[in-house]
Amino acid sequence: MDPNTLIFLLFVFVLSVFLGVELISKVPSILHTPLMSGSNAISGITIVGAIVSAGTPENDFSTLLGTIAVAFAMINVIGGYLVTDRMLAMFKKKEPGGRK
Amino acid sequence: MNFAVIINITYIIAAILFALGLKMMSSPVSARKGNMLSAVGMLIAISATLATKGLTYQWILTGVIVGSVAGILAAYLVAMTSMPGMVGLLNGSGGLASLLVGWAVYHFHPHSDTFTTITIFLSILIGGVTFTGSVVAWAKLEEVIISGKPVLFKGQQIVNFVILLAIFSCGIIYAMDPAANYPVFIATVVLSLILGVLSVIPIGGADMPVVICLLNSYSGMAACTTGFVIQNNILIVAGSLVGASGIILTQIMCKAMNRSLANVLFSGFGSVIQKEGKGIQGEIKPITAEDAYLILEAANSVVFVPGYGMAVAQAQHVVRELGELLEKNGTEVKYAIHPVAGRMPGHMNVLLAEANVPYDQLVEMDNINPTMDTVDVAVIIGANDVVNPAARHDKSSPIYGMPIIDADKAKTVFVLKRSMNPGFAGIQNELFYYENTRMLFGDAKQSIQGLVAEFKSS
Numbered sequence: 001m002d003p004n005t006l007i008f009l010l011f012v013f014v015l016s017v018f019l020g021v022e023l024i025s026k027v028p029s030i031l032h033t034p035l036m037s038g039s040n041a042i043s044g045i046t047i048v049g050a051i052v053s054a055g056t057p058e059n060d061f062s063t064l065l066g067t068i069a070v071a072f073a074m075i076n077v078i079g080g081y082l083v084t085d086r087m088l089a090m091f092k093k094k095e096p097g098g099r100k
Numbered sequence: 101m102n103f104a105v106i107i108n109i110t111y112i113i114a115a116i117l118f119a120l121g122l123k124m125m126s127s128p129v130s131a132r133k134g135n136m137l138s139a140v141g142m143l144i145a146i147s148a149t150l151a152t153k154g155l156t157y158q159w160i161l162t163g164v165i166v167g168s169v170a171g172i173l174a175a176y177l178v179a180m181t182s183m184p185g186m187v188g189l190l191n192g193s194g195g196l197a198s199l200l201v202g203w204a205v206y207h208f209h210p211h212s213d214t215f216t217t218i219t220i221f222l223s224i225l226i227g228g229v230t231f232t233g234s235v236v237a238w239a240k241l242e243e244v245i246i247s248g249k250p251v252l253f254k255g256q257q258i259v260n261f262v263i264l265l266a267i268f269s270c271g272i273i274y275a276m277d278p279a280a281n282y283p284v285f286i287a288t289v290v291l292s293l294i295l296g297v298l299s300v301i302p303i304g305g306a307d308m309p310v311v312i313c314l315l316n317s318y319s320g321m322a323a324c325t326t327g328f329v330i331q332n333n334i335l336i337v338a339g340s341l342v343g344a345s346g347i348i349l350t351q352i353m354c355k356a357m358n359r360s361l362a363n364v365l366f367s368g369f370g371s372v373i374q375k376e377g378k379g380i381q382g383e384i385k386p387i388t389a390e391d392a393y394l395i396l397e398a399a400n401s402v403v404f405v406p407g408y409g410m411a412v413a414q415a416q417h418v419v420r421e422l423g424e425l426l427e428k429n430g431t432e433v434k435y436a437i438h439p440v441a442g443r444m445p446g447h448m449n450v451l452l453a454e455a456n457v458p459y460d461q462l463v464e465m466d467n468i469n470p471t472m473d474t475v476d477v478a479v480i481i482g483a484n485d486v487v488n489p490a491a492r493h494d495k496s497s498p499i500y501g502m503p504i505i506d507a508d509k510a511k512t513v514f515v516l517k518r519s520m521n522p523g524f525a526g527i528q529n530e531l532f533y534y535e536n537t538r539m540l541f542g543d544a545k546q547s548i549q550g551l552v553a554e555f556k557s558s
Contacts, residue, residue, distance in 0.1 A: 001216055001331070009333070013340055023126075024348045024349070027122075027125050030459055032446030033450045036346075036445065038125065039320070039345040042341060043191075043339060047146060048146070049201040049205070049329070051155070053201055055156055055157060055160045056208065065204035065207065066204045068200055070162075070164060071164075071166045073194065074167025076193045076194040077167075079171035079186075079193075081135060081139040082171065083190075086175065091449075091459050093459065094460050
């Protein structure tokens, strides 16, 4: 790999870690479970790599590995976002005047 | 402008949406929208990737359909009480995907440069450990195949160390000449998978919040290293956001147990049977549902302290019902949530939210403790170690120094408990012997139902 590319990627990496720390520190503990499943869905971004491997013709075994990777990454993405949404939909503020 | 540039611009948009989505998670009001923004970001990233030139789509589609169906089914069928295991499995599938992408890239271009080879090695290692570690964590949480107790054997840490050493040796041999060392590469894959199993089995059920957080972090790091493999910024950004998130949660959990990460991972905490607690004085005072009702009925303020036992008994709905009856009776009702109550961070909050408890009644430990001595009744439902006063004063106690909810400071404490068996850590709880404590024995759900019935019949 070209050293410049490496430095550039490392640059992005370092800044993203700092951004992540800043963002996550502000999440209240009441939302920690949805935070985990939601951020978990984001880690399914690996699907981008999987798609390229699954879609590259001419190498059967790579394609197979890529296809399985797409399936698992997709479980991660879809399952993660839906389950997070399901949880977050349950968090309600107290209605003024009390509930029936 | 060529196509690759357009794809990269859409990746920037996706990264912005991920960051915004996480930012909106800082309040329950905006969190749901934040999650949707993040999902839109993912959709954009995936669509852009599909536009890459020269792709054939039949296998991509197969994977997408299979994965989507499985994901949708899993997300809608899982019970809220099984959420910790579900999060574990999702971590695992992300880890496996990263491992497979690394493998596919290696298989397709065995002659990569050294840096790419090293990143492939790392994505195999982290992805593999994440995958099997998560599966074991899930099995422990759901108590399938193995029990939730720590599995320990002699020389365990030496074995783990040797495996780790073997993995890195394989890594070095493989990185020197990747194309000639396919078998060594396969050995790395297998050893990483074994390491994942071995590193999670010694950890007990109640330490699972830490493990789940850590695996969450690993799944992000795996995606991040895969980003280095395919030189893709969006993977690096998204992966490190998740990696950072997992690490912070891990720290919060460790701090809430007053233990170091190393202690959680290696000590096999909870496997040692503690001796009968020394110096515990007093006697157990059981109470009947009728007497408990009379005390609750007269109380001005009641605080519920839920623990894993509430999840096991599925008692969250009846707890909310009792809470509402108390409120109608003019009592102030709050729920005190310890950061490590349950099996994952925020577990109790999710269960109570499922039961329609408004989130402004859920109070964090640090906010409830200063008001605890003004509370009339603290009702402890299936929690044990997180309310054990020994953590404050008994230097010989294994949980000494752990921050606890000061339930003992309430005027009266009700403890809902099946029997006198000690909690997860095997520690006797002196709170049960306190002068102001009353034990309401039986299944938590039935006990609360009994109280609800008393309220309704009066």
